[in-house]
Amino acid sequence: MKYEETEIRVRFNEVDSWGVVWHGHYIAWFEAGRMALLRKFQLQPQDFAQMGYIAPVVDLKCSYKEPARLDEEIIIRTTVLKPTKAALTFQFEVLRKRDRKLLATGEETQVLQALDGRLLYYIPPDLKKRLQNLFNYLEVPGFPA
Amino acid sequence: MAEDLVLELKKLIINTLKLEEIGPGDIQDDAPLFGDGLGLDSIDALELVVALEKTYNVFIPDSEVGKKVFRSVNALADFVKANRA
Numbered sequence: 001m002k003y004e005e006t007e008i009r010v011r012f013n014e015v016d017s018w019g020v021v022w023h024g025h026y027i028a029w030f031e032a033g034r035m036a037l038l039r040k041f042q043l044q045p046q047d048f049a050q051m052g053y054i055a056p057v058v059d060l061k062c063s064y065k066e067p068a069r070l071d072e073e074i075i076i077r078t079t080v081l082k083p084t085k086a087a088l089t090f091q092f093e094v095l096r097k098r099d100r101k102l103l104a105t106g107e108e109t110q111v112l113q114a115l116d117g118r119l120l121y122y123i124p125p126d127l128k129k130r131l132q133n134l135f136n137y138l139e140v141p142g143f144p145a
Numbered sequence: 146m147a148e149d150l151v152l153e154l155k156k157l158i159i160n161t162l163k164l165e166e167i168g169p170g171d172i173q174d175d176a177p178l179f180g181d182g183l184g185l186d187s188i189d190a191l192e193l194v195v196a197l198e199k200t201y202n203v204f205i206p207d208s209e210v211g212k213k214v215f216r217s218v219n220a221l222a223d224f225v226k227a228n229r230a
Contacts (some may be wrong), residue, residue: 010168058187058188058199059188082207084195085188085191085192085193085194085195086194087188087191109188111187111191114207118207118208118209119190119207119208119211120206120207120208121190121191121194121205121206121207121211122194122204122206141202
């Protein structure tokens with residue numbers, strides 16, 4: 001399983017009065033990592049919408065190991081777990097670039113809804129094809145035949 | 146026979162969703178599985194759909210059908226009986 005790496009730098013507005021990155025910003029970093037990955041495979045929210053779907057987040061967790069500080073360079077590592085149902089689970093690692101120290105880990109799960117609000121219990125073939133490209137890129141076993 | 150299927154489905158729900166503190170006797174035959182009843186969520190529905198397909202070869206495409214099928218264990222048993230391969 002491979003990770004996609006996305007780099008950012010800690011901004012002034014992300015640091016709290018204790019001088020460390022406020023915990024909520026890590027969730028936005030996960031989003032940045034996820035979008036950088038999904039952009040490569042035309043799987044961004046607007047691409048989903050064009051196909052007639054949305055993919056709401058239904059579960060999210062983050063574990064904090066070490067604080068990130070102002071102006072530090074950060075690497076967000078993003079991958080996807082092997083799918084076992086009609087949902088996508090992304091995993092994240094946040095590293096400090098200079099020593100590759102692990103600062104946080106996270107996981108986020110999205111389900112698939114049609115634009116009329118129906119929760120889809122199976123991933124439709126048009127979307128499966130694009131997702132398979134993503135799994136191949138990350139060397140993740142894809143959908144069962 | 147129908148009662149056996151109801152019990153079988155309760156066990157499938159408990160095992161699939163790892164409901165460790167619940168026994169088959171705690172799930173009422175006519176109580177909703179989602180929301181007010183057993184309180185299952187969308188991820189639980191997706192897990193159950195996979196387990197039902199594997200076990201009974203039944204196919205539930207989306208939540209529009211799901212809200213009828215998952216109305217209760219009895220409703221689920223009726224669906225499985227009518228659609229199993």
